[in-house]
Amino acid sequence: MIERAVQFVESNTLYGILTEPSGDMEIKPCGVLLLNAGLVHRAGPNRVYVKLARRLTEAGFTVLRFDFSGIGDSPSRTDALPFHEYAVTETQRAMRFLTESKDLDRFVLIGLCTGADVAFRSACADARVVGVVMINGIGLDPEAAQALNQEAQRQTQARYYRRRLFHPRSWLRVITGKSGIKSILRSVGSVLGGPVTGSRMKQPRLSSSLCSEFRHLAARGTHVLLILAEGSTALDLYHMALGGLKEVSATSKSLPQNCGTGVSPVFHHEPGARTTVGLGIGSKPIQVRVISDADHTFTLLWTQDALLRTIQEWLAHVPLGLQVGGTLH
Amino acid sequence: MEPFYFNTAERPLFGVFHPPRGDVTRSVGVVLCYPMGQEYIRSHRAFLQLAGRLAGAGFPCLRFDYDGCGDSGGDMTDAGPEQWMRNIGTAIDELRDGTGVASVCLMGLRLGATLAVLVGAERCDVEQMFLWEPVLHGQRYLNELKVRHREWLRGSFAKPQVGDGQNSTDEVLGFPLSARLAATITDLDLTCTEAIPATKMLLLENTEEGRLHPLWEHYRGLGIQAEHRLVPAPPAWLKIEADAENELGGCLVPSDVLDAAVAWLSEVNK
Numbered sequence: 001m002i003e004r005a006v007q008f009v010e011s012n013t014l015y016g017i018l019t020e021p022s023g024d025m026e027i028k029p030c031g032v033l034l035l036n037a038g039l040v041h042r043a044g045p046n047r048v049y050v051k052l053a054r055r056l057t058e059a060g061f062t063v064l065r066f067d068f069s070g071i072g073d074s075p076s077r078t079d080a081l082p083f084h085e086y087a088v089t090e091t092q093r094a095m096r097f098l099t100e101s102k103d104l105d106r107f108v109l110i111g112l113c114t115g116a117d118v119a120f121r122s123a124c125a126d127a128r129v130v131g132v133v134m135i136n137g138i139g140l141d142p143e144a145a146q147a148l149n150q151e152a153q154r155q156t157q158a159r160y161y162r163r164r165l166f167h168p169r170s171w172l173r174v175i176t177g178k179s180g181i182k183s184i185l186r187s188v189g190s191v192l193g194g195p196v197t198g199s200r201m202k203q204p205r206l207s208s209s210l211c212s213e214f215r216h217l218a219a220r221g222t223h224v225l226l227i228l229a230e231g232s233t234a235l236d237l238y239h240m241a242l243g244g245l246k247e248v249s250a251t252s253k254s255l256p257q258n259c260g261t262g263v264s265p266v267f268h269h270e271p272g273a274r275t276t277v278g279l280g281i282g283s284k285p286i287q288v289r290v291i292s293d294a295d296h297t298f299t300l301l302w303t304q305d306a307l308l309r310t311i312q313e314w315l316a317h318v319p320l321g322l323q324v325g326g327t328l329h
Numbered sequence: 330m331e332p333f334y335f336n337t338a339e340r341p342l343f344g345v346f347h348p349p350r351g352d353v354t355r356s357v358g359v360v361l362c363y364p365m366g367q368e369y370i371r372s373h374r375a376f377l378q379l380a381g382r383l384a385g386a387g388f389p390c391l392r393f394d395y396d397g398c399g400d401s402g403g404d405m406t407d408a409g410p411e412q413w414m415r416n417i418g419t420a421i422d423e424l425r426d427g428t429g430v431a432s433v434c435l436m437g438l439r440l441g442a443t444l445a446v447l448v449g450a451e452r453c454d455v456e457q458m459f460l461w462e463p464v465l466h467g468q469r470y471l472n473e474l475k476v477r478h479r480e481w482l483r484g485s486f487a488k489p490q491v492g493d494g495q496n497s498t499d500e501v502l503g504f505p506l507s508a509r510l511a512a513t514i515t516d517l518d519l520t521c522t523e524a525i526p527a528t529k530m531l532l533l534e535n536t537e538e539g540r541l542h543p544l545w546e547h548y549r550g551l552g553i554q555a556e557h558r559l560v561p562a563p564p565a566w567l568k569i570e571a572d573a574e575n576e577l578g579g580c581l582v583p584s585d586v587l588d589a590a591v592a593w594l595s596e597v598n599k
Binding site for chain 1: 333334367398399400402481500
């Protein structure tokens with residue numbers, strides 16, 4: 001494995017790290033780009049992008065993780081373009097950098113949180129993208145996210161309290177005086193508040209539009225892996241905006257069908273079970289994996305490992321047209 | 330700004346050199362010493378800004394990632410303070426070789442400041458030092474990290490896994506904490522070092538706790554030209570939740586602190 005500091009110019013200089021397989025390895029004819037998670041620089045939350053880049057390089061991928069303008073080491077732009085617009089342009093520029101420097105002409109985009117949204121938008125805009133891994137982001141544009149976020153956060157909170165309410169340790173803490181009864185009452189109140197049903201969901205037109213974009217990608221032959229942590233609001237956004245996708249492949253074990261109507265078995269698996277790892281890869285172009293007991297940025301080390309293995313397994317099995325000499329979809 | 334890798338091919342260190350700008354020529358270079366783990370992630374932007382401001386004041390500046398951290402090679406499971414101290418020494422040599430400066434100022438935050446003190450005590454080319462909220466006692470620091478980890482866990486969906494050979498004490502806030510790393514950090518104690526880390530020092534804290542007063546007096550007793558300043562600011566190394574005043578959350582650049590550091594260094598190098 002070789003790591004090099006690289007830079008390329010879009011509106012201004014963008015800085016990144018290129019991780020390449022060593023000379024004696026078979027190199028996949030596909031570049032992987034890791035896109036900034038929120039404001040965290042290219043090392044990724046908890047340095048998980050560094051780990052991911054190194055693991056994918058072991059499988060023969062050339063990986064570029066770089067900073068968008070105004071994030072990490074890359075300076076801010078001087079034009080007035082909003083982030084969600086220039087991030088797509090800069091992702092395309094990063095692809096061109098890999099084409100010019102490494103002769104790669106197809107790409108897999110991977111991003112967490114806002115990085116997932118940029119990955120999706122970039123894939124929609126560019127046919128060179130043959131695969132997208134969206135981690136805790138479902139591709140909403142800023143206006144759509146603003147419209148749905150408040151309700152999604154309420155649902156996430158309700159799931160959290162519901163889980164606490166049914167956990168013996170919560171009651172033990174009350175009995176032993178380590179926690180107040182108010183905490184439990186808040187949980188009860190949250191659960192009695194009731195699940196959010198389809199009729200209460202907002203923005204059906206938005207949902208339909210987003211689903212259409214996913215279908216467009218699927219029809220084009222671009223494969224999508226959505227990875228959702230149980231503790232991320234993205235899981236609730238998924239149910240609000242993408243629940244109607246028929247192209248999704250997910251086992252009932254890994255994907256709660258409706259997180260608003262009670263506690264899915266996925267949230268109550270045995271300790272140690274890692275629901276996303278070792279699942280068969282389906283043939284559908286859009287696949288969803290839920291990682292239980294994980295937070296939005298995969299803070300615990302075992303959740304980082306589960307995340308990396310899920311991506312590795314998907315990349316190893318999904319047909320990305322990566323056979324040497326293969327043509328673009 | 331020039332990003333590059335240095336040190337050996339087996340243990341590459343990632344650094345970013347900020348060449349000096351402006352009319353003033355300085356004979357002192359600056360090496361920045363990051364904190365570790367989650368505190369490194371949170372303070373990355375503040376360090377980038379600090380390096381830019383130092384370069385703007387004419388000081389050549391090198392910021393770099395320790396072994397197993399950031400963009401450098403390796404993993405935190407096989408790195409620790411002793412190695413990181415050697416890394417700081419390597420970075421000092423790299424800066425001096427590349428720029429020709431005769432001496433350096435080390436600027437560190439939290440554990441980075443602690444490591445800077447220990448490195449400065451072993452070298453004669455470290456003449457100045459800026460300590461930003463240094464860790465004074467390794468054991469207390471570890472306890473603080475573990476408390477923060479437990480508090481975070483209590484309010485999170487995340488659950489430690491049982492029975493996979495790893496338990497929650499092996500990690501803290503997203504990063505590994507091996508027994509070896511914990512033991513080495515535990516042994517750190519700035520208050521009982523008698524060696525002189527630098528001839529001129531600025532100790533800066535962000536709260537009115539007066540936590541650094543004993544260290545300041547200790548250094549003055551050793552004959553060091555040490556200053557102590559209070560610059561109120563939220564902790565740049567912690568996750569700050571988004572609120573009305575800080576819509577983005579989690580990303581702080583405490584300008585007053587950075588300005589104080591640059592002004593002090595410019596003043597002592599007049």
